[in-house]
Amino acid sequence: xxxxxxxxxxxxxxxxxxxxxxxxxxxxxxxxxxxxxxxxxxxxxxxxxxxxxxxxxxxxxxxxxxxxxxxxxxxxxxxxxxxxxxxxxxxxxxxxxxxxxxxxxxxxxxxxxxxxxxxxxxxxxxxxxxxxxxxxxxxxxxxxxxxx
Numbered sequence: 168x169x170x171x172x173x174x175x176x177x178x179x180x181x182x183x184x185x186x187x188x189x190x191x192x193x194x195x196x197x198x199x200x201x202x203x204x205x206x207x208x209x210x211x212x213x214x215x216x217x218x219x220x221x222x223x224x225x226x227x228x229x230x231x232x233x234x235x236x237x238x239x240x241x242x243x244x245x246x247x248x249x250x251x252x253x254x255x256x257x258x259x260x261x262x263x264x265x266x267x268x269x270x271x272x273x274x275x276x277x278x279x280x281x282x283x284x285x286x287x288x289x290x291x292x293x294x295x296x297x298x299x300x301x302x303x304x305x306x307x308x309x310x311x312x313x314x315x
Contacts, residue, residue: 262299265290 212218268278268287278284290296 258295258299261290262296262303265296 209221210218211221211224265287268283271278272287278287
């Protein structure tokens with residue numbers, strides 16, 4: 168028998184064996200039995216590492232005491248207030264935010280916050296900005312398209 172045919176036969180036999188195991192598992196579940204066999208042999212063979220007996224394995228088990236290390240937070244009563252900024256979620260909202268900042272700068276205003284200025288500069292270099300600008304120019308919504 169040719170090597171290819173032997174490989175096909177071996178593969179088919181392995182598939183049938185897996186199918187039989189699956190069938191046995193289904194039948195065991197139907198009868199209310201545990202589908203998994205929890206029995207392990209007395210000697211485990213690990214390819215590439217050798218064999219280890221159940222007694223040797225049990226001897227390596229270390230009992231570990233579990234300690235609860237859940238941190239407890241003690242409120243001080245003096246909590247600093249934070250400004251919550253709602254970040255735009257969609258491309259259209261980010262583009263509208265950039266347009267608002269651009270209009271403020273065009274009218275002689277300034278951008279006070281560092282994060283807004285960083286957004287203004289970085290967003291103008293993004294592919295999303297270019298796509299949104301192109302879309303707005305096509306529908307005639309963009310008044311400031313000639314500036315960028």
